[in-house]
Amino acid sequence: MDVLPAICSDHCPLLLSFYCDKAREGWLRFQFKYDVSWSKEKGCRDLIATQWQKLTGERSWLQNAQHKLVACSQSLKQWSKNLVHNRNQEIREKVAEIKRFQQNENSRNMWQLKTLQSNLNFLLEREDLRWKQRTKKHWLTQDDRNSKFYHACVNQRKKEK
Template sequence: MRILSWNCRGLGNPQTVQYLGMLIKEKKPEVVFLMETKLSYTKAYRISKRFRFQGGVVVDVVGRRGGLMLMWKEENLLELINYSQHHINVRVSDESGSNRWLLSCFYGHPVSSLRSKTWSLLSSFKPEIGGWGVIGDFNEVLYNNEKEGGNPRSEYLMRKFREVMEEGSLCDLGWARNKFTWSNCHEDESFTKERLDRAIANVDWKSLYPVHTVETLPAICSDHSPIFLNYSIERCSFRRWHHFFKYEASWNNEEGCSEVVAEAWRKRMGERSRMEGLMWKLETTQRKLSQWSRNLNRERLEAIKEKTHQLDTLQRNVGSENSREQK
C-alpha cells in the first residue's frame, strides 16, 4: 500500500491543488494525509471528490490556521477511530482482513512551548497489541544532525521527542532521496533546513511489512516536502476504470486542436447515409481528439517531470548559495 503525507501550507492555491493532482497521478497512493489545508469542510470535500477518493475525514480550520484532511481510495480500506486538530486515527485492514493495524496521521504543534501537549496526545494512542504506524509533520527533529543552518535545536525538545518514541516502542522508518523535508528558502546565512516530516512504526508493524520505503519528494508550492510511504501488501482484486470522452473547453486555446477537428471532419463518408456519416465523423473526431490530448498530456507530463527532477537535484544540495536558483 502507498501513503502520501504532505504539509501543503494551504490548498486554496490552484497551483498547490495541481501539484497534489500530479503526485496522486504519478504515485497512485491509496491514502493521502494533508496538513495545514486552511480549508473549510465543504471545499476540502470537493477536492477529495475531484481526485476520486471514496473515503475521507476533514478537520476544519481554526480561524485561518490548521486544518487536516485524510482521503482513501476504497471505502472499506480504513475505519475512523478518532481525530483532533493534531491527529486522525484510523484502523487499516487489507482485503483479507488478516492484517489490521493502527495508523496515526499526526501534526505536531508548531509552537514549541505547546508541543508537549501533542507528545502526550501521541503517547495516548499506543495500542496494547498489534501494529502501529505514525506519519506526518512532527515539527521536531530527533537529533541535531537532522538540522543544518540556524541556531541549534533545544536538547530538551529533542529529548522529549525521543522519549515519546521510546515509550511507544516506535522506530524511524528512514528516508530516501533527500534527508531534509523543510527549508526556510532564505538566500543568506540564515538559510535553514530540517527533517520535520517522517514515518515511524512499532516492531509489530515492521514485522508485518519488512519491505518498506519512505521517499522524500520535491517541495513545490510549500516549504515542506511531501513524503511517500510504500510498503508491500497483498492485493487480491483490481478495479477497471472506464474513461468516457469529454471535450475540454480549454482545448480551444491549444495549438493544433482545430486542425485535428477539421481533418477528421473532412474525411469522406463513403456510401454511408447522412445520419451514419454524421455519427462516423463524430466518432472519428472523438478518437482523433483523444489521441491528440493523450500526446499533449504526455508532453506536458514529461516537461513537468524534467523540471521536477531538476528541482529535486537542487533541493538535495540546497543552501543559501543556490536557494535563488531553486525558486
C-alpha cells in the first residue's frame, strides 16, 4: 500500500497493489464491471446490502472488504443474467400490447395506451443506459434508440480483443 500525494483534496489517496499469479491471469480478462443501469432496478440495492452484511470474520479489514466485493460481484452477475432476460421479455410484451391497443383503438383504450407507452419508454431508457455504458460512446443521445448500431459497436469491440 502506498500513500499518494493529496492534489485536489486534503485527503491522501491510497494505492493498493495486489499480487497476481498466473492462475488468476485468465480471470482478469473477465473482470466484473458494475452496470450503471442496475442502480435503477428494485432489487439491486437490497442484494448488495444483503451480501455485504453476510460476510464478517476474523480477517483484516482489507481481506473482509475483498471477500465482500467478490460475494457482491458474484451475486450481481447471477442477478443481472435474469434481469436482462426479464427486461427484454417485458419490452417485447409491452410492444405487443401497444400494437394490440393500436389495432383496436377507441377512446376507452387511449389512457391505457398512454400508460403502456410511458412504461415502455421507461424500460427503453434503462436499456439505453446499459448500452451507453457498454459501447463507451459518449455521443449516445437520449432520444436515439438505434440498438442495432450499438450492438454492432459492442460486438466489434469484443472481436478486437
